Amino acid sequence: MKSILKTFVFVLFILSIVACATKATTSVASLETAPTKEFAVANFSEDQLNQGKTLFENNCAQCHKLFNPDSRDAEKWNNVLKRMIPKTDLAYEEGRLVQGYLVANSK
Ligand code: HEC
Structure with missing residues (x-):
């Protein structure tokens, strides 16, 4: 009985990891x-x-x-951001949003 419960908890754990990983990759997946x-x-x-x-x-x-x-221009921003984003505390996905904003409004 105990091992069934353990298995169940383990499966839930795996499912939650998969759910989070999928979410993280789909929300800004469109960005090159x-x-x-x-x-x-x-x-x-x-x-x-x-x-x-x-x-x-x-x-x-x-x-x-x-x-x-x-x-x-976009090319310049892409190059500058490679150096600047690591200077900030931005998570990967947040950095991508900053990049999207700057490139979309670039020269
Ligand atoms: C920890 C400090 C720090 C943070 C945070 C920082 N920068 Fe910078 N930035 C610098 C320094 C130092 C320079 C000048 C030296 C260089 O170009 O690497 C610079 C230069 C620049 C330049 C001019 C460089 C060029 O070649 O045209 C741009 C544009 C820039 N930063 C954008 C940003 C953006 C966008 C962010 C946020 C994602 C950011 N910076 C965050 C320190 C920082």
């Missing part, structure tokens, strides 16, 4: 590694772009002023 402006505009919802903007404003002005999204 180095998105073009057209790609970001087409694949990010308004909600995601707004979240990206807020995360950008709250995390990217700790060391310097906020740079205007249209101060750089």
Whole structure:
């Protein structure tokens, strides 16, 4: 009886891991590694772009002023963000939202 319960708890545990992993990969799954402006505009919802903007404003002005999204083109932003996102406490998915916002509004 005890082992049945253990098995049940174990299965629930696995299921919850699978559920979380699936969720994490689907919500920003549409984002390429180095998105073009057209790609970001087409694949990010308004909600995601707004979240990206807020995360950008709250995390990217700790060391310097906020740079205007249209101060750089998509390629430049993709390169700069490789260096800047690791300087922040942003989780992977949050970093992707910031990238989406900046690239979608780039030059
Ligand atoms: C821990 C401090 C720190 C944080 C946080 C930080 N930056 Fe920077 N940033 C720097 C420093 C230092 C430089 C200048 C040296 C360099 O370019 O690497 C810089 C330079 C830049 C530049 C100009 C670089 C270029 O080559 O054009 C941009 C644009 C930029 N940061 C954007 C961002 C964005 C967007 C974020 C948020 C995701 C961010 N930064 C977060 C420290 C930081």
